[in-house]
Amino acid sequence: MTCMRMRADIMWNAVVACRAEYDGVFYYGVRTTCIFCRPSCRSKTPKRENVDFFASAREAMERGYRPCKRCRPDLLEAVYDPNGKWIREVQELLEREYRDPWTLDRLARRVGVSAFHLQRMFKKYTGASPKQFLNRVRVEEAKRLLADSDKKITAICYDVGFTGLTPFCTAFRRLTGMSPRAYRNLRLRERPDENRNRQLQE
Numbered sequence: 001m002t003c004m005r006m007r008a009d010i011m012w013n014a015v016v017a018c019r020a021e022y023d024g025v026f027y028y029g030v031r032t033t034c035i036f037c038r039p040s041c042r043s044k045t046p047k048r049e050n051v052d053f054f055a056s057a058r059e060a061m062e063r064g065y066r067p068c069k070r071c072r073p074d075l076l077e078a079v080y081d082p083n084g085k086w087i088r089e090v091q092e093l094l095e096r097e098y099r100d101p102w103t104l105d106r107l108a109r110r111v112g113v114s115a116f117h118l119q120r121m122f123k124k125y126t127g128a129s130p131k132q133f134l135n136r137v138r139v140e141e142a143k144r145l146l147a148d149s150d151k152k153i154t155a156i157c158y159d160v161g162f163t164g165l166t167p168f169c170t171a172f173r174r175l176t177g178m179s180p181r182a183y184r185n186l187r188l189r190e191r192p193d194e195n196r197n198r199q200l201q202e
């Protein structure tokens with residue numbers, strides 16, 4: 001059962017905060033109403049002592065719970081791939097919170113799996129480690145800022161979550177084949193005359 005790897009307090013916090021990234025990872029049922037929901041459901045937060053957690057919609061229904069009409073947890077189940085789903089959620093999490101100082105352990109705690117399992121499954125599904133994926137997200141955002149903003153390269157480096165210029169430049173060069181400055185100059189040359197002077201002034 002997928003969700004039993006997760007701690008109950010993590011699941012409960014996800015329910016209270018209506019966290020969509022846990023949809024499909026687990027379900028919760030409310031004993032007093034016999035209705036079960038996805039974590040993201042906006043219905044009133046139940047009392048903790050009335051809540052049961054389930055790894056699948058099927059399991060909740062077998063236990064006598066009916067699907068909530070609002071969040072339709074029964075529909076999600078049809079497209080639910082237990083591993084693909086939580087891996088996608090890790091990707092979405094990193095795409096959203098790439099500025100945070102992630103470590104593998106912290107990420108694993110957040111998702112509720114072991115660091116070993118996270119590293120192995122993420123790589124199996126995406127072909128990259130979580131760190132490589134995160135660097136890709138950060139470099140993409142840095143490319144956008146280099147092209148569309150006047151921010152200094154050092155500021156961009158920290159803005160997108162890198163801890164220093166060396167790791168930033170190494171990751172940037174690995175993924176683009178050039179330095180951040182070369183990338184900015186290249187993009188500026190592609191733009192109309194108004195931007196030409198920016199490059200010369202730097």
Ligand SMILES: [Zn+2]
Nearest residue numbers: 037041068071
């Ligand atoms: Zn619901």
